[in-house]
Amino acid sequence: MVSVKDVAARAGVSIGTVSNVINRPDYVRADTLARVQAAISELGYVPNAAARQLRAGQSTTIAFVVLDVGNPFFTDVAEGVEDAALEAGLTVVIANSRESVNRETSHLQQFERQRVAGVLLAQTSRHQPHVAALRAHGVPVVLVDRRSSDSSVASVAVDDTTGGALAARHLLDQGCERLVFVGGPSGLTQVEDRLAGATGAVAAAPGATITHVPTQALTLDDGMRVGERVREMVRTGQCDAVFAANDLLAIGVQQALLSGPDPVSIPHDVALVGYDDISFAAAAVVPITSVRQPRAVLGSKAVELLLRESTLGPDDEREHVEFQPELVVRDSSRRATPPRA
Amino acid sequence: MVSVKDVAARAGVSIGTVSNVINRPDYVRADTLARVQAAISELGYVPNAAARQLRAGQSTTIAFVVLDVGNPFFTDVAEGVEDAALEAGLTVVIANSRESVNRETSHLQQFERQRVAGVLLAQTSRHQPHVAALRAHGVPVVLVDRRSSDSSVASVAVDDTTGGALAARHLLDQGCERLVFVGGPSGLTQVEDRLAGATGAVAAAPGATITHVPTQALTLDDGMRVGERVREMVRTGQCDAVFAANDLLAIGVQQALLSGPDPVSIPHDVALVGYDDISFAAAAVVPITSVRQPRAVLGSKAVELLLRESTLGPDDEREHVEFQPELVVRDSSRRATPPRA
DNA sequence: CTGAAAGCGCTAACAG
């Protein structure tokens, strides 16, 4: 393995000078610089990040731990993260916890050992002891897509309660009265908040009800699975509107609703609203009404807060940025003649 | 920062023993072990990966560099990668090159400096000098989704030429004669191969033609953009079938085709075939015929080859695993009465 | 079974 030592020997300088060439080129005279750089490329020298980090105590990569890379919502947030990180000269790696606390924990442990420059975390459950550990090791953490209960850790989020209320209210406005909320697992704050918001809106509408049909995860497959059941509910008059905790689920539910021996019609028999407004929502068989979150902005804001962390003391208050969601109405919930209107 | 030294002091042993507790617990007497472990948890000690790697020379994370995390195809491959890596006790991080050679290069450089345990690479362009550099530093590399031209680097791929031929032949069988291939950038081997396969099939069909409508990237947005143009071509009789280089593009094209002042009908006016068979393809307005690749298997096989690398000498031949694609026919290309049948 | 000591590759004083 070629190291500074080899480069130094080749260029006829000391290792200190090689280090200077790499880290503070302006400290070095032009011709020495050139000679060393030549040696570096001739030898194919590549600095060892582990050694540098050990000595300098700092890394230049930040990690983004997501609930599900397969969910376009997160990849959109990731783009915002990447753009902002690039500007700050940071590399970002993505780790996928797949909605499993264990996987999340093991990723966090790994990043803790690596002492990365920062961790952006879309948490599975409210209680994750490792974020404290991370911070104790000087690794800044910012929570993404969740307002942190703990004021000592920064967060960027979208107001999911309002989002849920927005969706439910819209459905009620369309004349629906038997809402079904599809989503899970119940540990996920996003799911809980959206349901809470919807429940609140329904409570304010006399005669309306909302039933929770739980799922194991927020995926297309889960949506299809549970959609069968929802179709039955629609047929038996127990349901005239579905609010899905995210678009993946909504798309899956829609597929199940529209297929099989006796499909139901959307929005006529049942109205459908999703959440996230991923690009596929608009491209579905029946374009899906959805609650939009500012995804890229969420990501870049998270990086901004992360960078700001280094200027903060451990006991300083952290910022909790909260964005407002926006309802995007499409055919899946547009009823010809809203009875209530 | 708490280090082995602190743990050793706390437990009343030497640092060597602490190291043994962590790495070879069976070398240590039971009571010493317990004492040290107690000290570790009381102090909240977390080993420093940089130091360990510097000394031991090995990391335990592998990196998967993808063209586009936003593309469900890659996230599905990633799941296969994660599952296989988990079994081998490896952590995987994902890096997104977003179809940019620069970003790809900078990620590879980063991983080279970090001396990760391995790199799985879905390459943007054929020529990537950094894979040689990586390997020179003892970092095994396997190419994903591309047959490597260089027999010295392992690869797992799906036969894209056959896939392209499959798609085109199917379209011709449906009676289409004016094919349009939508895809780009032209540097991408996947795109080139799929086009080549399609072109070959068209050449064998007297009277049929194929036109290449290039795109900048393989995204939904690009599909929508270029779809406007394709719609015109359909209207003017220059096109009766579209073969998109991937499903994202196909979905975008479909949206453009079906919207606007005078939409065209699918498959009546124009048949549509995509590539990858991502789950959204089946959920589109008109379910999209697609060429399916064994995604998860691709990922797990790649990890398998990566693990095998360590047993190979630098000059040994590498394996090139190639899977066969499969056509999944859906409504978007199913014509009521295929004139040629 | 445990301790002492060397050194992985690099950076950051510091002295010249």
Next chain:
DNA sequence: CTGTTAGCGCTTTCAG
């Protein structure tokens, strides 16, 4: 401007 040097935290012989 350049060279020397002392570790960063850890693993790993090698003695005891």
